[in-house]
Every structure is written in structure tokens, then in C-alpha cells.
Amino acid sequence: MPKLQLALDMFDLPSALAPLQKAAEHIDIIECGTILCLSEGMHAVRAIKSLFPDKTVLADVRIAEAGSIISKMCFDAGADWVSVVSGAAPASFEVVLKEAQARDRDMQIELSDGWTWTMVERWRELGVEQIITKRSRDGEAAGNLSWQEGDLETIRRLHDMGYKVSVAGGVKEADVPRFAGTPVYAFIVGRAIYGADDVMAAAQGFKRAISQTFGDV
Numbered sequence: 001m002p003k004l005q006l007a008l009d010m011f012d013l014p015s016a017l018a019p020l021q022k023a024a025e026h027i028d029i030i031e032c033g034t035i036l037c038l039s040e041g042m043h044a045v046r047a048i049k050s051l052f053p054d055k056t057v058l059a060d061v062r063i064a065e066a067g068s069i070i071s072k073m074c075f076d077a078g079a080d081w082v083s084v085v086s087g088a089a090p091a092s093f094e095v096v097l098k099e100a101q102a103r104d105r106d107m108q109i110e111l112s113d114g115w116t117w118t119m120v121e122r123w124r125e126l127g128v129e130q131i132i133t134k135r136s137r138d139g140e141a142a143g144n145l146s147w148q149e150g151d152l153e154t155i156r157r158l159h160d161m162g163y164k165v166s167v168a169g170g171v172k173e174a175d176v177p178r179f180a181g182t183p184v185y186a187f188i189v190g191r192a193i194y195g196a197d198d199v200m201a202a203a204q205g206f207k208r209a210i211s212q213t214f215g216d217v
Contacts, residue, residue, distance in 0.1 A: 001210065001211070001214050002179075002184045002185060002186055002187055002210050002214055003028035003029055003185065003186040003187070004026065004027055004028050004029070004186065004187055004189065004203070004206055004207060004210065005027070005028065005029035005030075005031055005058070005166065005186045005187065005188040005189065006020065006023060006027045006029070006030055006031060006189060006190070006193055006194065006203070007031040007033050007060070007168070007188055007189065007190035008020060008030070008031060008032060008033050008036055008048075008190075008194065009033030009034065009035045009036060009190055010033070010035065010036050010039075010194075011035060011036070011039045012036075012039060012040060013036070013040050013043070013044050013047055016032075016033075016036055016044065016048075016194075017047075017048075017051070019193070019194035019199045020048070020052075020194075022199040022200045022203075023193055023194070023199050023200060023202070023203035024052060024055070025200075025203075026200070026203035026204055026206070026207045027055065027203060028055070028056065028186070029055070029056045029057075029058060029081075029186060030048055030052060030055050030056070030057050030058070031057075031058045031060050031188065032044050032045050032048060032057065032058065032059050032060060032079070033060050033190070034060050034061065034062055037059055037060065037061050042059075042073055042074065042076075042077035043077075045057060045059050045074060045077040045078055045079050046077045046078055049077070049078030049079070049080075050078070056080045056081065057078060057079050057080050057081070058079065058080065058081040058082070058083065058108065059074035059077070059079035059081070059082050059083070060082075060083045061074060061082060061083060062083050062084070062085045062110065063082060063083065063084040063085065063088055063092055063096060064084075064085050064087065064088045064089065064092065065088065065089045065092060066092075067084065067088065067089075067091070067092035067093070067095045067096040067099075068095040068096070068098075068099055070082070071095075071096045071099045071100065071107070072099055075099065075100070075103050075105055079105070080105055080106065081100075081105060081106045081107060081108055081130070082096060082100070082105075082107050082108075083107070083108045083109075083110055083132075084096055084107055084108070084109050084110070085109075085110055085112055086109055086110060086111045086112050086114070086115040086119065087112055087113075087114055087115075093109070093123055093126060093128065094126055097126055097127055097128055101127070106129065106130060107128065107130065108130040108131065108132055108166065109123060109128060109130065109131050109132065110131075110132040110168075111131060111132060111133050111134065120158065120161065120163075121161070124161050124162055124163065128163075129162070129163060129164055130163065130164045130166065130185070131158055131163045131164070131165055131166070132165075132166045132167070132168055132188065133151070133154055133155060133158065133165060133166075133167055133168075134167070134168055134169035135147055135148075135151055135169045135170070146175075146178070147167075147175060147178050147179070152178075152179065152182045155167065155179075155182050155183065155184065156182060156183065159183040164185035164186075165183065165184060165185050166184070166185050166186040166187070166188055167179070167184055167186075167187055167188065168188035170191075170192075171187050171188065171189050171192065172192050173192065173202070173205045173206050173209050174209075176206070176209040176210055176213050177209065177212075177213050179213065180213050180214070184214075187206065187210065189206060192206075193206065
């Protein structure tokens with residue numbers, strides 16, 4: 001059953017905690033978003049992990065360089081996972097993975113413009129297990145904000161390589177059924193939950209849609 005990851009991209013901790021406390025019961029992974037990490041630092045990670053010790057907490061710091069130092073900072077603050085951008089310095093993937101494995105933690109690589117299948121194969125050989133994919137950039141540029149068959153095929157191919165594949169990028173509850181039969185590890189949702197008039201109901205709606213779509217998994 002796919003997990004539900006809540007991306008908190010606020011400028012301050014109180015603004016992140018307000019919707020999180022309403023939605024937490026239905027959330028599997030709490031993402032301390034890049035903006036939140038930049039504005040509040042590791043204090044945000046410490047606070048959220050201390051309040052929700054049983055939840056997986058991601059520090060979405062999007063490591064590009066200094067991977068060993070930054071990942072240590074995040075893990076020391078209580079993060080269970082850290083993020084690395086696909087365009088990071090080649091050595092970063094190995095050092096972050098090494099730091100994560102030494103602590104029984106994990107890393108996610110976020111695919112961005114310029115990634116190649118050769119790069120993906122190399123990361124898998126290193127032992128990377130998690131990857132994040134987004135909707136087709138070409139489709140978005142053309143004004144098509146739906147998930148296309150090519151996007152789903154990318155997820156299937158990554159899964160066949162051994163990856164746990166999460167999806168991000170303006171995911172809405174109505175999008176979930178489109179992924180029926182596609183091996184999604186986690187749906188990463190931000191504004192569609194924390195920006196909703198009824199945050200708890202929005203989180204419940206996503207969990208219900210996931211259950212209805214993947215109930216036979």
C-alpha cells in the first residue's frame with residue numbers, strides 16, 4: 001500500500017505545525033520541506049521528530065555538495081531520511097548513502113532536469129533504494145498538468161530496477177486513481193493537504209483514495 005508523505009514548505013515552524021497536528025494521524029512520512037529547513041534550520045527537524053517520534057521524518061535539504069556534513073547534521077537532528085538532487089556532485093551520493101546506512105537511515109534522490117538512465121543505474125549499483133519522480137516537464141510546459149502514460153512507464157521501469165518510487169509535483173486526490181496498477185511507494189502531497197480548508201478531511205481523502213485504488217495490493 002503506498003504511503004502518504006506530507007511536504008511542509010512553510011517559512012516558519014508554527015505555520016508547519018498547525019496543519020501537521022491536524023493531519024498527522026493520516027500521514028506516514030513528514031517532510032520538513034526545503035523552505036522550512038532553510039528558514040528554521042535543523043530546529044524544525046528536531047521539533048517535528050520530538051513531537052512525532054513514531055513518524056518517518058524527511059529533511060528535504062536537497063543535498064548537492066558537502067553530502068557527508070549536511071547529512072550528518074540532518075541525522076543528528078533526528079531525520080530518518082535526507083534528500084539528494086540528481087544533479088549533485090558524483091561523490092555526494094556515495095557519502096550520503098554511507099552515512100545513512102551507518103545509522104540505519106535512508107536517502108531519497110529527487111530526479112530533476114538532466115538525469116539519465118545511466119545515472120540511475122549507477123545509483124542503484126551503489127545501493128540507493130529510494131527515488132522521487134515528477135510529472136513530465138514537457139507536458140507541464142505545454143499546459144498539461146495530468147500524469148501521462150510515459151510518467152507511469154518511468155515509475156514501472158525504476159521499480160523494476162529495484163527502486164522504491166515516490167511521486168511528487170502538485171499531486172491531488174483526484175490523481176491517485178490514475179496510478180492504479182503502478183508500483184508507487186509514496187505520494188508526496190503538499191498544498192493539497194496543508195492548504196485545504198479542512199486539513200484533516202483532505203488527509204483522510206488521500207488515504208481513502210489510496211486505499212480504494214491499491215486495496216488489493
